[in-house]
Structure formats: structure tokens, C-alpha cells
Amino acid sequence: MAPELSLTDKHSNKGTGGATAAVQAAPLRAPIPFFRPDIGDEERAEVDKVLRSGWITSGPTTERFQRDFATAVCAPFAIAVNSCTAALHLAVEALGLRSGEAVLVPTMTFAATAEIVRYQGAIPVLVDCDPETCNIDIEDAERKIQAVKSGKLPGVPAEATVRGIIPVHVGGLMCDMARLKQFARDHRLWIVEDAAHAFPAAWRGAASKPWRRCGERTADVTCFSFYANKTITTGEGGMAVCSDEAIAQRMKLMCLHGLSHDAWGRYSGKGPWDYRIVAPGFKYNMADPLAAIGVHQVAKAERLRVRREALAAFYSDEMRDLEAVETPPINSDRIHAWHLYPIRLRLDCLRISRNEVITALKEAGIGCSVHWRPLHLHPYYRETFDWSPVDCPVASEVWERLISLPLFPSLSLEDAAAVVETLRSICRDYAR
Numbered sequence: 001m002a003p004e005l006s007l008t009d010k011h012s013n014k015g016t017g018g019a020t021a022a023v024q025a026a027p028l029r030a031p032i033p034f035f036r037p038d039i040g041d042e043e044r045a046e047v048d049k050v051l052r053s054g055w056i057t058s059g060p061t062t063e064r065f066q067r068d069f070a071t072a073v074c075a076p077f078a079i080a081v082n083s084c085t086a087a088l089h090l091a092v093e094a095l096g097l098r099s100g101e102a103v104l105v106p107t108m109t110f111a112a113t114a115e116i117v118r119y120q121g122a123i124p125v126l127v128d129c130d131p132e133t134c135n136i137d138i139e140d141a142e143r144k145i146q147a148v149k150s151g152k153l154p155g156v157p158a159e160a161t162v163r164g165i166i167p168v169h170v171g172g173l174m175c176d177m178a179r180l181k182q183f184a185r186d187h188r189l190w191i192v193e194d195a196a197h198a199f200p201a202a203w204r205g206a207a208s209k210p211w212r213r214c215g216e217r218t219a220d221v222t223c224f225s226f227y228a229n230k231t232i233t234t235g236e237g238g239m240a241v242c243s244d245e246a247i248a249q250r251m252k253l254m255c256l257h258g259l260s261h262d263a264w265g266r267y268s269g270k271g272p273w274d275y276r277i278v279a280p281g282f283k284y285n286m287a288d289p290l291a292a293i294g295v296h297q298v299a300k301a302e303r304l305r306v307r308r309e310a311l312a313a314f315y316s317d318e319m320r321d322l323e324a325v326e327t328p329p330i331n332s333d334r335i336h337a338w339h340l341y342p343i344r345l346r347l348d349c350l351r352i353s354r355n356e357v358i359t360a361l362k363e364a365g366i367g368c369s370v371h372w373r374p375l376h377l378h379p380y381y382r383e384t385f386d387w388s389p390v391d392c393p394v395a396s397e398v399w400e401r402l403i404s405l406p407l408f409p410s411l412s413l414e415d416a417a418a419v420v421e422t423l424r425s426i427c428r429d430y431a432r
């Protein structure tokens, strides 16, 4: 039943509002948000320039953003779109994913990675994660492929062919791409990277091998996010990069209604007025005012990453003696984008749950988050494909221990220290 707002309720709310606030524990310093984007005067001036230009949908600034981004990740082709979700969808469409086929998707990810498989009527086969990095576990991917082939997954029809794999670089720490590529070759799979967290990031096979940027031919298609709280942002936005011209052209076509050439060419006088609908495409293009933010975000991306890296190192140093806290792994063969700083609680050291720790942090004015409740524990995937906690045992256990702490370039060292001190006192107060 819908709650009713009575006149007396309204009066009593008004009357006790101040008193209630006074009873709550007041934080001693300003609240620390989970994230704050880094938008400067350059972005504001560029947006203003675009707004005054009279061309405010996809146009010259979007083209510039695509070029700048392609250069930044050393990719031959880049297509700017209105979200990473759109980029992922365009990627699997261009690779020919069809209804009834299957795709390996990590259970440790955001909704988007699996839903775009469903957009095509295909089936996401959920794969467990590594207990430390939370990245996809290739051994479990192998087990899941065999389980599909032998018809042992109740929610996946035995005749479903596994076509591809969509690894996620959780928090910005890249997966082992050599192992992933070998696995994909062995099973004739395409790879679409969900690199929503991984710009800028890099990987190398060993200290003797050269660095490879995320997006630099690391997969068939690599998809980035410029959502409001990602490492660089346009508010909403995404980018698909690839090195295959035919795949790039298909994504370009499908991102704007399947028209034979785009509106920029059509309206600017650069192209013919007449267009042809050659496929039932989507409306996924990026608009120039957002690309105007993007060009400056790309330019400062490495500086922002270095700042996040320094904050992450500070957190890990300061928390070294906290028995109840496991800090995120680092790896000398990765350049970490540090989109997230996820800690894992050792619940055997504490008398309270992860959720209670989050509540305590919130009461102290510290914003935090959890990445993520794994997909196999969400009602849609449980009910539609019969997934249960035992299907991905590592993710089922580790997610109950995860907390992502505030991490963004303008976070001060004083605030980062306050986060650690608050966590320290929570661990002390509730030690087992």
C-alpha cells in the first residue's frame, strides 16, 4: 500500500527535524564523497565554444575526441558513443552474436556486461572470479565451457555454442591478456574487453616484454566508459576501439540508425543529402558538447591516473597494520588505472558485517560503495538461468567482504588519512 502523507506527519517532521539531526553523530569534518569528477576551466570553455557554434549533436568535436582517444590508446579505429553499454552492444552485434548463442561473462561486473548479451537474445554464461583481483577466473571459464558442452548448466541449452568472452578489468587492474588470448584461440572465441574501468591502463606479459595499452590490439573490440564517476568523464559517454576496419564500419553504421552515412556529413554540406537505411540500427551517437568535455579529459588522463595511484599507495601503506583489512593487489606487469580502491574485510577479525562497517563509515560522513553484488546473485539471473551461489563460489564469498573506498584526484591526503583513521577505529571498536 502506498504510504500516506498526513497533515500531522508533515507538521511533526517539521517540528522534530532539527532535534533528530542533533541526535545523530555529527562528523567532525566535512563529509568525504565517494567520488568527485575533475572538471576544469578548459572543459567549461570548450563546451561553451561548442554551444555557441550552433552545432550541438555529433560533429567536428566528436570526430576530434575519437581521434584523440584513438591516439591515446594506440588504436587504429575509435567510435564515440553515448555509453559504454552502447559500445559493448555495438561490439557484440558487429561480431555477429546471434540469438541462442552463449557468451562467457564474469559474474563480478556491472549489469551492462551481461545485459548487452541479452539484447541479442544470446545467453551470458557466468564465470567466477579470482579471490584477490576479482577479475575473471580462466580456469572456471574452461570449466563453464565444458559444462555448457555436456549440458550440465540447467539454465543454458546444451545446443548453445559459446562464441565469445567479455573480460572486465575490475577497478582498472588488467586481466592476464596472454592467458585470455590463448584461451580464446583454443576455443575459437572473440574477445570484447569491458574496459569501463581501464583508461588509461596497460599490461605486459613479463618484465622483458613491451607494455601494451588497454585498447592497443588487446581484444577484437575494447569498450570504455565516460560515465560520471569513471576515470575520465563526459557525464555520459563511451568509446569502442578496434583494429579491424570492417568491424569498425559496422559499429559506425549501427550507432546511427543504420544510415549509409552520418548526419554530420549530411547537414554540414560535406556529404550528399540523400541517405539509405541499410540496417535497423540504434541511436547511440555522442553529442559534441559532451565530446568537448572529453577532449580535455583525455589530455589530462595520465596526470589524473598518477594522482589516483599516489592516493592508492598512501591508503595501502597506511592500512598495512590493519589486520581486518586486505588491500587491493598490485602487479609490476600492470599500469593500474585505479578507478576503484576496493578493500576486502577479514570478517573473522570483526564482530560486525561488511554492511555494518559501511553504515559506520557513512555515519562518519564517508561515502563508499560495493563493486559488486555478483550477477549470479541477482533475481533476474537466478530466475531466468537458474544460477545459484554454488555456481560461482569465490564471488559468492568475496563480495560479502568488499568495500570500495573514496578515490578521486581531488581527494586530499588529509581526507584519505581520515578515511583510514575512521576505518581503524571501526576495526578497533568491533574487533573480535
Ligand SMILES: *Cc1c(COP(=O)(O)O)cnc(C)c1O
Binding pocket: 082, 083, 084, 085, 086, 109, 110, 112, 113, 168, 194, 196, 197, 224, 225, 226, 227, 237, 238
Ligand atoms: C560503468 C560500467 C559500465 C557501463 O558504463 P556506461 O558508460 O554507464 O554504460 C559497464 N561495465 C562496467 C564494468 C562498468 O563499471
